[in-house]
Amino acid sequence: MATSGRRLLIAVLGVALASTLGCSSAPHLPTATADSSASPSLHPRPTRPGPGTGTGPDATTFCRAALPADWQRAQTSGALTAASGETLDPIAVAPDGKSVFAVSRAAGAPALVWLREHGTRRTTVHTAAHPERGGFGLADFDGRWLVFSVLHSNDIASKWDLYAWDSVSGGAPRRIAQSALGPDGAVVPGPFLYPWVHRGRATWVQAVGDGTRNQKLSDIQRQVHLYDLATGSDRIVRSGHMAPSFFAGETVVWPEAFAMDTPVKLAAADAAGNPVQLPAALSAAEGSPSPASDGTTWAWTGADRRTLYAWRAGWAAPAVVVRGESIDWVRVASDVITWTDPVATWGADVRTRAYTQLTAQHGGSISHGRAVAVSQPAADGRPAGYVLSGADLAPLSCDDARTP
Numbered sequence: 001m002a003t004s005g006r007r008l009l010i011a012v013l014g015v016a017l018a019s020t021l022g023c024s025s026a027p028h029l030p031t032a033t034a035d036s037s038a039s040p041s042l043h044p045r046p047t048r049p050g051p052g053t054g055t056g057p058d059a060t061t062f063c064r065a066a067l068p069a070d071w072q073r074a075q076t077s078g079a080l081t082a083a084s085g086e087t088l089d090p091i092a093v094a095p096d097g098k099s100v101f102a103v104s105r106a107a108g109a110p111a112l113v114w115l116r117e118h119g120t121r122r123t124t125v126h127t128a129a130h131p132e133r134g135g136f137g138l139a140d141f142d143g144r145w146l147v148f149s150v151l152h153s154n155d156i157a158s159k160w161d162l163y164a165w166d167s168v169s170g171g172a173p174r175r176i177a178q179s180a181l182g183p184d185g186a187v188v189p190g191p192f193l194y195p196w197v198h199r200g201r202a203t204w205v206q207a208v209g210d211g212t213r214n215q216k217l218s219d220i221q222r223q224v225h226l227y228d229l230a231t232g233s234d235r236i237v238r239s240g241h242m243a244p245s246f247f248a249g250e251t252v253v254w255p256e257a258f259a260m261d262t263p264v265k266l267a268a269a270d271a272a273g274n275p276v277q278l279p280a281a282l283s284a285a286e287g288s289p290s291p292a293s294d295g296t297t298w299a300w301t302g303a304d305r306r307t308l309y310a311w312r313a314g315w316a317a318p319a320v321v322v323r324g325e326s327i328d329w330v331r332v333a334s335d336v337i338t339w340t341d342p343v344a345t346w347g348a349d350v351r352t353r354a355y356t357q358l359t360a361q362h363g364g365s366i367s368h369g370r371a372v373a374v375s376q377p378a379a380d381g382r383p384a385g386y387v388l389s390g391a392d393l394a395p396l397s398c399d400d401a402r403t404p
Helices: 069-074 280-285
Strands: 007-009 079-081 087-093 099-105 111-116 121-127 135-141 145-151 160-166 174-178 196-198 201-208 221-228 233-240 246-248 251-256 265-269 297-301 307-312 319-323 328-333 336-340 345-349 354-357 364-368 371-377 383-386
Touching: 087 111, 087 135, 087 145, 087 364, 087 371, 099 135, 121 145, 121 160, 135 196, 145 196, 174 201, 174 221, 196 246, 201 246, 221 251, 233 251, 233 265, 265 280, 280 297, 280 307, 297 328, 297 336, 307 336, 319 345, 328 364, 336 364, 336 371
Parallel strands: 007 383
Antiparallel strands: 007 079, 087 099, 099 111, 111 121, 135 145, 145 160, 160 174, 196 201, 201 221, 221 233, 246 251, 251 265, 297 307, 307 319, 328 336, 336 345, 345 354, 364 371, 371 383
């Protein structure tokens, strides 16, 4: 649906990010949906840290804080303005927050555009082949390289192509992967395509069949790819049964089931594809459908998505961030963890063990490096968003704890 002069605000948090959605089907994509029926009871008044817990590494609970004034002021900065009759849906943000890739919808087929200087400068990267069928999937940008997926249809099992685009040299995007097809021409079932990019390397997981018809789902192998975008070299790091991979700093991480009907465990490899041992504290994340990390701070949900946990180097044990319902789309950006639930999009500050509500209702976020772009429904129900500048933000304070 087209909008006129729609404003999209991009949230810039001075933090580093790499995260994933660890599921074997389509992720629960965050959406900016207006729905006044959502209940705030998912976030009851928290228990303040008592004596002996404080806000140090031994604290095990987070409290809820009011959104500080400087965070509120930051929501009005960095505004992007869509053209008349255009809607913009951001799908990737630059690590420094100075540019955004968004799907532009107006007359004709959707186009993927690169927006700089608050949207006053734009470059069209790719135009979809059809105005209503298929379109763009998930994407990521490391400051130079953009990797994005293009879907052939609106089906969840759509064929797809994965493209890379160099923002320095420009030109046409280059296809670096495509969905594997079985003998019947259908896509081999696998995890949702979720690409990540870090310092010129891309990673994703895709399924490969054995060429036979009616292959058992349990027999279908999945492969973790580590792709050098400059040289075009594609390395298969691991084959097995895993959920989408992601970067945790320089390390590639993925949840994997090493045997059928067993909990998934986190596995990892370095830039050369060699196995890496993860910290012992992360054994608590086994079975999580939503692990995320930037290499220092980690966050994950329990298997039922009702509890969000966090851990970072130097902490004696993981901490409970919040308990609720349907916690999803968990992302880590150094000191800040973001997530969505049926009520809103939320952010937690691991420095002070406090969390706050980032959107008035529903919403979602995309992140990379020093940036997090947060979207939410505006008063008229159309998507909007806001910006936080991490370098200028005061830590959240438990002294501002509040009842929802």
